[in-house]
Amino acid sequence: MFGTGLLKGLGVTFKHLVDTYKDDMQSTPARYQGSDDRGKGLKVIDQPVDQEGLLTIQYPEERRLLPERFRYIPMLIWDTETDEERCTACGICAKVCPPQCIWITRATDEAGKPVTRPQDFFIDATICMSCNYCVEFCPFDAIKMDHDAELASFERFPHLVYDKGELTVPLDYYAALWPVQYAEEQERRAQEAAEARAKEEAKAARAAAKEVKEETPAPEAKLSRAEELKQKAMERARQRREAQS
Amino acid sequence: MSDIVAPTATVAGPLDVAGTLALVQEALPDAKPVSAGPTDYLEVAPDQLLEALRVLRDQGGCDLLSSITCTDYLSYQGRARAKDGPRFEVVYHLYSTAQGGDCVVLHVPVDDGEPLPTATPVYPGANLQEREVWDLYGLVFEGHPNLRRILLWEGFEGHPMRKDWHEAYYEEDQKPFRSRHPRADFARSEDKVPWGKNTRYPADWDPDDWQEPVTYVPVSQDPRHSNGTGDRLSTESVVVNLGPHHPSTHGVFRMVVRIEGETVTALEPDMGYLHRNHEKIGERNTWLMNMPFTDRLDYINSMSNNWGYALAVEKLMGLEVPERAEYLRVIMAELSRIVNHLWSIGFILNDLGALQTPALYAIEEREMILDLFESVSGARMMCNYLRFGGVHRDLPAGWAERARYVVHERLPRALDQLDDLLSGNEIVNTRGRGVGYLSAEQLISLSVTGPMIRAAGVPYDIRRCEPYGVYDRFDFDIPTLPHSDVYDRYYIRLLEARESVRIVQQALAGLPEGDILAGKGGYVFRPPEGEAYGRVEGPKGELGFYLVSDGKPNPYRYHIRAPSYINLNALAPMTVGYKVADAIVILGAIDIVLGEVDR
Amino acid sequence: MSLAPPNFPDLKTGQVESYLHPSVSVPEGLNNNVLVTTVDRLYNWSRRSSMWPLLFGLACCAIEMIATASSRFDLSRFGMEVMRPSPRQSDLMIVSGTVTKKMVPAIVRIYNQMAEPRYVIAMGACATGGGPFKEGYNVVSGIDKYVPVDVYIPGCPPTPEALMFGLMKMHQKVDTQSVTTADWYKREGSAFVPVPQLGPDIFDPRQADLIRAETMSGEAVEADTGGGRAEGGVPGGLRNLGEKAKARIAQAKERAAARLAG
Incomplete structure (x- = not known):
């Protein structure tokens, strides 16, 4: 009907x-x-x-209620345990970033030699696509995703280009946002540290044992060995030349 | 409802690709078989192309010309190709809707400036895709009825997908850009150009002398003509422009319509208002970087897009996916299909004039699914969840229980409610029945896929015809409806959403334990040289990715066969003869997303 | 190598800086004028509580905008439930999505058709600055290149919460305006933005002279087409920087240094 x-x-x-x-x-x-x-x-x-x-x-x-895995704009972790930033300026995040919105300058020490710390770290929030790759591939757990979405501003430049100061957050902040992942990570880091320590100790022990058995060759001996090889190579080259002519 | 045709889920059996290629070789002895990675194809000279296509259609049974695209081999660095060959290769992918199975691939090598014949006489569906190749590569298809620019505008300088064409913000051929590390100062791309914009102009060009070129648009015929009642009454038809800012064109899409009274006599779609250069950017990205970009193609269901791309790359690299990851992919893809169908049902009703209420009800459950996506992947819409060889993360605690409740309780209830609200509604019936009819044969010849042809009675679904993932383990039907009108296109989506619910229920019940990612992950991928075409049954139709690798960390060619775009082939033939108000609904029932149409 | 630990409480608050619109300052002699400030409050309250957005979606962000307007987030709590399809009836244009060159003329026309007072929100990374598609040949790097923008919302796409926060920022801005200084009651009326034209590439009529000066100088203006690879160790992206850019970079560095020191 x-x-x-x-x-x-x-x-x-x-x-x-x-x-x-x-x-x-x-x-x-x-x-x-x-x-x-x-x-x-x-x-x-x-x-x-x-x-x-x-x-x-x-x-x-x-x-x-935002889920733990929520991602918006990355943040850099300041490790409050060691009181330094975790970032080592290795540049992997800048390499994997699909829209290439990360700029990193490596810091240098007084002598001008590069050190494993970032001098500058910029993320252009007007380009960032929140894809999570920087976090996924960071080997040092130094960059994580922030849950803070309240970023609207009246100006675009420079407010939406975050520098290192604006991006850095303390470890506790990250631990509060990402409790599950943080716990897993701490466990893994502790394990890795223990392994590294064990390896270091074993190496030291081995080195000590070796020292007892034999003396390491003196630097002069090493040098003379290199010299010998070089002489041989030159001799071979001369013979080849002669054979050709 | 009463008139569901019994689901005919069987297909005649997979297409014999090698046999079909042999047929063409028999007819054309000059055709050269080539093998590139996982794909075998035939190289055909331009003057023999039409012959080859005719053989394929009439003897080989390949009735669906799925994709046409082009590759510019100017800077190809792989070893498998001779350096002195022709610069371009136009690629054709053909399928059989009756038999299913893998695709038949043809390559047509052409040099710059060398014309090739249009495929439109054999496959009318070649229309839009050939225009795209002309627009982006500058290859001329002789005899094409309407060879104008499609994604860019008439007058644009150059053909941007050519490898030697650089945009104003061009930095390097390949990412990662070296200016980002280790001596990087933040610099805006705008500052590289004096006028601070992403534009470049030819030398000696004066803005004051510029005049837009006048082009012939097929609707601009002589406005005065008799309406058939003799010479007493001559009427004048008018051209109406719908869009690009029009509330019901589903984004920035434009239709130029010639109407006689209220009846549409000609229609010309105009697109490119959201042409975001996915392919150009994609060829600069590394393989992995393209994954989040695929999210933004059809932005209503990012999971299916991820899958299409992952499938193509996995084909190229020969990667096996762990079982748990396959199940997770199925769950995510089917949930996103439900999201898409709910969304599209809501907005078809919006276009019918039922403003807001059905749409609000339809997208209510969408929020629940988005919450699920968000808690597993971290984002509501742009999930970026799949990786080559698996998925990114395992499910968080409590996810499966929540999902189970959603698919067992909430979604069936919501779909029943929509069915109650809409299917018997007199207005939906009156406005939907018999509107926008096109026969199944016509739709297939126009390369239309997805719910559109299933609403015309063709049980063509890639999940059944060329099963990928673990779809062969689930019990589900491919619903079809016979009438091929707007009502059936609405109703088929409801039926498909129900089937998707069934699949997710089974997948959640059978979800195995185990790894979620094969291989060692990482961010540098170097697939071996070759080409691959991976396709999935997206909610809108066949979503395909055509990839060419030259063994480098960046894809050499990255082409997206977008279902929304190619389904638009049918818009004009479907609309002509109906009222202009119906044109809106007919467009709505194709279910396009402009991110995918324009890419 | 030593770095002072940053001052954490300031770090987050620094992102959201207080903003005062230049036209808001109370004119000389009107300080503490009860009538004007009360009228202003009423005037701003009514405008901010019924700000009608234009029903205008471009891309992915439009979907989040619709989600914000639907029942879960309910934009009508802000007096915004009526999205008007006609620019004549709307006060606020939410540019939600990637702006392409082909679309810009239409957007500028729509903007011109809106009646004053009119506001523009750039929603999402693309509308703000081009977003992930910034380098694309058909993408405009931010709608603010063509029309003035009041609030920028970063994010890809901004979640409904982020959008609503942006709308509240918009309200803040409206609250700082005054009926006595509002541009749209002045005789000259509001600014009309010249519509950009589609030539060999899109061009802004306002920049015609600049463009001509470059194209007629004998060399084609191409940002960086020399093969792309850098020479002599100079990163490829930094060769063509102008003085302005260098100044900006210096500024940003100083700011970072000051922050770290403070």
């Missing part, structure tokens, strides 16, 4: 309307259940999966 479809559709929308009020009455007190305010006094809504419909997030009073 003509019109039944329309009525049915109206029924669906009406049910939706009633449901929202019903839902509000039932769940308003429980609205912030599972909410995690992280000590900032914010109301963070974790959408329950078994609730019909969706909770409206009344930003800025309420926030959506």
